[in-house]
Amino acid sequence: MSMQAELAAPAAGRAGFLSETTARRIEAVILPLAALLAGMIAFAIFLAFLGKSPLDFYLLVYKAGFGTAFSWTNTLARAAPLLLAALCVALPARLGLVIIGGEGAIVLGGVAAGAVATLVPGLPGPAGIIAMALAAAAAGGLWIGGVGALRHLRGVNETIASLLLAYIAIALMNHLVEGLLRDPASLNKPSTAPLPETWRIGEIPGLGVHWGLAVGILACIASWVLIERTTWGFAARIVGGNVRAAQIQGLPAGLLAIGFTALGGAFAGLAGMFEVAAVHGSANASLAAGYGYTGILIAFLARHNGLAIIPAAILFAGFEASSGLVQRRLALPDATVLVLEGMVFIAILLSDTLQDRFRFLAFLERRQK
Amino acid sequence: MTDDIGLWGVPLAILGGAIRVSTPFIFVSVGECLTERSGRINLGLEGTLVFGAMSGYAVAYHTGSPWLGTLAAAFAGLLFGLLHGFICKLPRVNDIAIGIALMIFGTGLAFFFGKPYVQPVAPDLPAIPLGFWSSLPQVQAALNINVLFIAGIALAFAASWMLKNTRIGLTIRVVGDSADAARALGINVNRVRLWSTAAGGALAGIGGAYLSLYYPGSWNEGISSGQGLMAVALVIFARWSPVNCLYASLLFGGAGALGPALQSVGVSSGYYLFYAAPYALTLGLLVATSSRTRAMPSAPGELSIIK
Numbered sequence: 001m002s003m004q005a006e007l008a009a010p011a012a013g014r015a016g017f018l019s020e021t022t023a024r025r026i027e028a029v030i031l032p033l034a035a036l037l038a039g040m041i042a043f044a045i046f047l048a049f050l051g052k053s054p055l056d057f058y059l060l061v062y063k064a065g066f067g068t069a070f071s072w073t074n075t076l077a078r079a080a081p082l083l084l085a086a087l088c089v090a091l092p093a094r095l096g097l098v099i100i101g102g103e104g105a106i107v108l109g110g111v112a113a114g115a116v117a118t119l120v121p122g123l124p125g126p127a128g129i130i131a132m133a134l135a136a137a138a139a140g141g142l143w144i145g146g147v148g149a150l151r152h153l154r155g156v157n158e159t160i161a162s163l164l165l166a167y168i169a170i171a172l173m174n175h176l177v178e179g180l181l182r183d184p185a186s187l188n189k190p191s192t193a194p195l196p197e198t199w200r201i202g203e204i205p206g207l208g209v210h211w212g213l214a215v216g217i218l219a220c221i222a223s224w225v226l227i228e229r230t231t232w233g234f235a236a237r238i239v240g241g242n243v244r245a246a247q248i249q250g251l252p253a254g255l256l257a258i259g260f261t262a263l264g265g266a267f268a269g270l271a272g273m274f275e276v277a278a279v280h281g282s283a284n285a286s287l288a289a290g291y292g293y294t295g296i297l298i299a300f301l302a303r304h305n306g307l308a309i310i311p312a313a314i315l316f317a318g319f320e321a322s323s324g325l326v327q328r329r330l331a332l333p334d335a336t337v338l339v340l341e342g343m344v345f346i347a348i349l350l351s352d353t354l355q356d357r358f359r360f361l362a363f364l365e366r367r368q369k
Numbered sequence: 370m371t372d373d374i375g376l377w378g379v380p381l382a383i384l385g386g387a388i389r390v391s392t393p394f395i396f397v398s399v400g401e402c403l404t405e406r407s408g409r410i411n412l413g414l415e416g417t418l419v420f421g422a423m424s425g426y427a428v429a430y431h432t433g434s435p436w437l438g439t440l441a442a443a444f445a446g447l448l449f450g451l452l453h454g455f456i457c458k459l460p461r462v463n464d465i466a467i468g469i470a471l472m473i474f475g476t477g478l479a480f481f482f483g484k485p486y487v488q489p490v491a492p493d494l495p496a497i498p499l500g501f502w503s504s505l506p507q508v509q510a511a512l513n514i515n516v517l518f519i520a521g522i523a524l525a526f527a528a529s530w531m532l533k534n535t536r537i538g539l540t541i542r543v544v545g546d547s548a549d550a551a552r553a554l555g556i557n558v559n560r561v562r563l564w565s566t567a568a569g570g571a572l573a574g575i576g577g578a579y580l581s582l583y584y585p586g587s588w589n590e591g592i593s594s595g596q597g598l599m600a601v602a603l604v605i606f607a608r609w610s611p612v613n614c615l616y617a618s619l620l621f622g623g624a625g626a627l628g629p630a631l632q633s634v635g636v637s638s639g640y641y642l643f644y645a646a647p648y649a650l651t652l653g654l655l656v657a658t659s660s661r662t663r664a665m666p667s668a669p670g671e672l673s674i675i676k
Contacts, residue, residue: 098463098465098466098469100469150656152661153661154656154659154660154661155659155660155661155662156655156656156659157602157605157655157659159412159465159469160412160598160601160602160605160655161652161655163595163598164595164598164599164602164648164651164652164655165648165652167594167595167645167648168645168648168649168652171641171642171644171645171648172641172642172645174641174644175639175640175641175642178641179638179639293473296469296473297470297473300466332481333480333481333484334480335476335477335478335479335480335481335484335590336481337477338473338476338477338480338481339474339477339478339481340477341473341477342470342471342473342474342475342476342477342478343474345469345470345473345474346456346467346470346471346474348470349456349462349463349466349467349470350456350459350462352461352462352463353459353460353461353462355461357460357461
């Protein structure tokens, strides 16, 4: 495709105004957006077949997810853990590692935060919050960093290992929350002891959303800088392109793999900490809410680019925030959003086949000398 | 003779559990084995398993026949396999990522359509009471063997024989070991992989039907706890041999039965840790059998996860 376009272009004479790099960059933005749209259209057809109005569905999603100030608050609060969960997929992905067990790091991060509150409840507020954040990041970082280490040291497939570890993490959480760390006062839903009031993380003034959102956005920006603007990120991208070439260049592929997986895991662990400290108030089974799995989709939609994760996470947070209203108004099951996510995911992966081959903006490029 | 057999109940319950719990593992892992021998990996079998469980249960409920349900589950699995195989035919599409997407999609569809079937009761698949000679209820319970378990054993041996001795088996192996060699022989690589993935999907669908129609024997959203995924890991441990998949499945079934078996004799602390035993076992075996420096012996050369 691109070969033909390249050959045909000089004869036709390119009257365009873009450099080839710019044209390719715009294409790299348009293609995932088109895939997102295609997935949403496929879901609309699916709904129409079931006799439900797709228009009503998307209007409700808009209303419940983005229509009012209240719905924005709700959406952004859900976006906070999704941003951090998506980074747990995106950072290792730049090295060519497909990590899908972020859920485990979120859960353990939350449990670590709850454990700190149980073990040293006497700390003053800010110190307690810092201790929780450190414990959560360490738990998540060790968990997912361990996957990177297994990959590097033993060649264990990281995709399967990370998902198995997610199941183990949830079992570990249940074990701790119902045993060692259980607050005897929590009867119906076993939980850790409630956080001291001063340890609770408050809202960003004027926004009504907890500080996890700000941390998530900062983490996304920092990850983008790390990947695109530092030598470590450059080395990671080379490893992701071709491990053998990177090793011949003397790049520490193994250390990079461990470092990036650990960093991603630490972010996911922080997501768990914010769920505990800003939302639930204690660690319990609500931590396994599926944020880790939606994060996979968000990272792929954003093509593992830290900045693109921000709008992608907000979009899917809006979809998930609208789930309740859609269920009630359209009498659709709660798994509706899961079907939509599956369709969008498939459409995005299908668009990979067109990436860099379907040069639909070639006609806008400047004539080459 | 009293019914109290004390600690002997533990190995007996593990044996019974191994037989009951292993059947879905057998079907999914033998199916995945065929897919992987053709050089592709389908991580979406977890979604296929859940959708198979739902569709099998729904059809069995409406028709009153668990066998029609099993057939429907196999057909649904076949469609999921075809979808995976078809998408992976396109250039530059990552089979692992497609598997993850299909895992979400299959699970989502199953929950979406399965909502009305959580309450109704569908007929179960029949079991053969091979423990009739014993007066002990524990022995009878352990040896109450489902027809699909026997079919699974036959399937594992048949698949091994097919891979080794038939033209189809040879074709699958050539495609899995070297796509270039296969093309040179005039084999349509994509078509072989498409149908190998479809067959794997159909078997995973049957595994799902076993879950909802026999053990645990009802449809709900928590029906699969990652069996589809563990089965994929199990194929690596089984070194891509269907008969080894059978043995590994039995081992996993036993590990999965450990928690409930210990609970039945009064060991209840650490229940959740025993629940994690199959996952930990899978991971431990993966770590033990993987290697950084050399390709795994008998691994299909085209497989993306070992490159």
